[in-house]
Amino acid sequence: MVNRDTGKKKISESTIRRLSLYYRALSLLEKENYETISSRELAKREKLTPAQVRKDLSFFGSFGTRGLGYPVSELKDRIAKILGINRIWNVAMIGVGNIGSALVSYKEFQKQGFAIKLIFDNDQRKIGSNHKGLIVSDIKEMPHLLLEHNIEMVVLAVPAIVAQYIVDEVVQAGIKAILNFAPINLKVPDDVFVRNENMSMELEYLSFAISNNYTPN
């Protein structure tokens, strides 16, 4: 429960993922002009239990008022701060194939404060072309451009075969966060965070569920 080195309580991965859910729900509630929200109602909206919501939030302090609930706007801001999304992140997209170019136009990223500032590809026909106001740069220019533009995160949407090679360069350029769409396990140093987005896996999960009449929980 408590980390022996830092003395801090350990936050589980699932708690972090749920914070994202709370954030989204609270953004909506704010638009619907809710002032406060109970753990029960918040749980209902995200298909969780009230106790879960309270436990999650209590990790970071006492935000609520007994008898009343949580103040929507304030809680939303607090969660933004915890998640580190109370600011703009500079992101680079590597690869402008199907997925890459779709993500460049994906408005949710922009909306959540992830600003795509650079786009790279190695295809001469794509280099120099315009994607949503951004010019595609040659991947050879990547190392110094990442530094010059203060890029902090990278979305990797390149074929699996070249992914490791490119990620090595990305790491070399000091990037510490990578969202990887290539279906491959990237090797990176311990201080670099990688999240793998594997869309086939989700379909496979559905396939399993239907095939086995799977009932979670």
Place this chain on the structure above:
Amino acid sequence: MVNRDTGKKKISESTIRRLSLYYRALSLLEKENYETISSRELAKREKLTPAQVRKDLSFFGSFGTRGLGYPVSELKDRIAKILGINRIWNVAMIGVGNIGSALVSYKEFQKQGFAIKLIFDNDQRKIGSNHKGLIVSDIKEMPHLLLEHNIEMVVLAVPAIVAQYIVDEVVQAGIKAILNFAPINLKVPDDVFVRNENMSMELEYLSFAISNNYTPN
């Protein structure tokens, strides 16, 4: 541990997700002409523990040989059967915006046996146009076309505002599995499976990790 109704051991969501990982690793191993693989080696490739691999696999039977390991091709086929991916699934794409059209061209789906057979949109300019050999159909035609083409899964890539409305029609058409890209919690009957793909959430996780020097493990 054991389900009281069915007498079956309960399979956890994480086990299912790892089966997908094993499947991918085994496909690769097969190409590399491995005949057998030990839990230790398989674990190493997917950054898991050997015990974990053995526990997962033992849920479904005894596939291995003591002293030797698991037969690569056979284990791969077995997992395919368990996941229900030992056949082709008929899939429909709903929405041909950025994400939708990217996914129509996404080769991993095809490769894993998820065949996109129909594409829908409500935009008159898109209806009738050609995407990778498929003609975009009017979403009004959806109910009967889903039935006629024996569609079993649907990928939902439409704006959040219309997602619930469309999903209601999809459910009505008897679809039991939905991969949802809209950032919203869909309401569906208990026997319909929904997986949410939320790419901003992954970036938020990375944001949290960098901001807090988070160390999972």
Place this chain on the structure above:
DNA sequence: GAATGTGAAGGTTTTCACAGCA
């Protein structure tokens, strides 16, 4: 000797249940 299969142990996450406060 090498590696599986599996009860038991250990650890983590979720839920319960209730004291405490508005």
Place this chain on the structure above:
DNA sequence: TGCTGTGAAAACCTTCACATTC
């Protein structure tokens, strides 16, 4: 009365360790 915050209990998941088999 209504709802939070939180120890304690329960459920769940992972790892250990070893008997077993090839």
